Amino acid sequence: EDQVTQSPEALRLQEGESSSLNCSYTVSGLRGLFWYRQDPGKGPEFLFTLYSAGEEKEKERLKATLTKKESFLHITAPKPEDSATYLCAVQVRGMDSNYQLIWGAGTKLIIKP
């Protein structure tokens, strides 16, 4: 069964303290991996798409990397405004041959000033 697991469930950091969020997956036929950010009471907002192992994408203090089994979202010198829940989704081929997204449960990141 296709699965996407995010860890940790929650992460509390001091402002400026760098860390990484993990998204591990066991799927057949990865087509792409997506990272989204979700603020409380709002819908997810797109951050990155990664398609192949070794690929990296950067945006401000965030950097996403991909291996054959997992993806990391590295946060460098985070600020309080980076506090949010970060969601990972993996695109796989469904039983009807259509592609679908399998979503992880998310990591809630809290940055304390």
Next chain:
Amino acid sequence: NAGVTQTPKFRILKIGQSMTLQCTQDMNHNYMYWYRQDPGMGLKLIYYSVGAGITDKGEVPNGYNVSRSTTEDFPLRLELAAPSQTSVYFCASSYSVSFQVQETQYFGPGTRLLVL
């Protein structure tokens, strides 16, 4: 552009009542989706549409119905509401050449539904 809009923001239903969650997008996207998000769980796809007049079931379609008469609108209908349908519902849209190429999905702000 407003992007993806959803109404209402919050609703309380009694068991057995029905309601329609509205979703509208102004980006001329061909694909639209309905998800539900439960605490501690990943988003689950309820229904999706690849264009006006075409809809298909997702992972958790039971208890829901959809229609897509225009490119812009994709309402979700709940018939005979049950406590298990208490959740936050998100509508999303994307422009995709085919379902084999998942482009970026843009999400609405969500509708919080409580069934008592």
